[in-house]
Amino acid sequence: MNLRRHICAFLLGASFVGAHAQSATSAAPASLLSQALALSDGVQPQVVEWRRHIHQNPELAYQETGTAKYIAQALAGMPGLEVRTGIAGTGIKAVLRGAQPGPVVALRADMDALPVEERNDLPFKSTAKADWLGKPVAVSHVCGHDSHVAMLLGAAKVLSSLREQLAGTVVFIFQPAEEIGPGLGKSSGAMAMVREGVLDNPKVDVVLGQHISNQAPSGTIRYRPGPMLASIDVFNIKFKGTGGHGAAPWASNTPMLAAAETVLGLQNIVSHRLNPTIDGGQTIVTTGMLQSGNRFNVLPETAEIAGTIRALSTTNQKIAQEEIRRRATGIAASYGVQADVKIDSGDGYEVLVNDRDATLSLVGAFGAAAGGAAKVSQMPASMGSEDFGAFGSTGVPVVFWMLNASPMGEKDGPVNHSPLFQIDESAMRVGVRALTAATLSQLASARLQGR
The missing domain is CATH 3.30.70.360 (Alpha-Beta Plaits)
Incomplete structure (x- = not known):
């Protein structure tokens, strides 16, 4: 490709993404988006409190009874939520019906921890023990699922307070056993919840999710259309x-x-x-x-x-x-x-393929959440695995993105699953903003109207 053609192709691609970003930003009414972002900032102290409690009380796959009880208690204090517990054992589904009809958008967070001994010196450090495969093990949230739960609770609190202004329905999914993995003869938590109808009644039009990471500066967001995780x-x-x-x-x-x-x-x-x-x-x-x-x-x-x-x-x-x-x-x-x-192959660990149109339509929402387009970028595919793809295996469009929370400034922090993994908690503010902004964008999406 000669230089002129290369520049033209680059500009065409940039304008394409820019158009999607602009449409995503304008999809939700500006006043409603501004309200949601301000409320997201306001719940940050509560999100930190939720995260620290869950961090200090981690539970392994399909053992998340205390975590589920804690989540259910938090949801009980939010107006307008229809809460169902005990899905796939410990999973929770909370439905928020807006004042007007519209699309059904689901948000998911995983709840389980890992059999890893935490080596961080934190006042809320995990000292939990549990039985895993017949052996006593230390347990900790070194994959960040504690923050996933806390941020989804934050989004639920924000969106429930805006219920009278919402056109559509939001489903909050708190999922067990993402970490169960192949080899143990058990379904992943996502697949188990799918089989128990978590995407039905109401029928979900799109599922959104995010994962915290330390491999980029804190408060930035990375996304990828198409195949993202292996x-x-x-x-x-x-x-x-x-x-x-x-x-x-x-x-x-x-x-x-x-x-x-x-x-x-x-x-x-x-x-x-x-x-x-x-x-x-x-x-x-x-x-x-x-x-x-x-x-x-x-x-x-x-x-x-x-x-x-x-x-x-x-x-x-x-x-x-x-x-x-x-x-x-x-x-x-x-x-x-x-x-x-x-x-x-396990049960629920297929390729995670993000819906291209839905993903690109959220670029503007990500920019609004992170504080500018410069803090949002497209990432390469990763050979890591996640059971979020099980939701997409049903034919429902899915969008999964990475929220970066390195506690080391511009440097990468210890990777997920490391006994030294920890996060910059201020990044959770961006995570709550991303969940709420993305939800409002999808509720207003012409692509989902009449699905």
């Missing part, structure tokens, strides 16, 4: 042969060599079998475990490897699954041993 599969391959003595390897048929060669054989699946040029073509196949034997002079009769597939397209995900099965069984057969291949 699917995740966990593979486990068990090899079986015959063991023997290290002095006479010809007298045995150990599967150790087959396992080692399989690890190497999986490494070129991405480079030679997957098309990187398709939309969402990025894929990663990672082997994270190889176990076999326990003594230097004993050839083991078993070997095991395990790892993950992460993909931004279902096409490449399926090809990678097939290639792992084919290569593992083929290599095992060439060594005369057996391979038992299991691939667990």
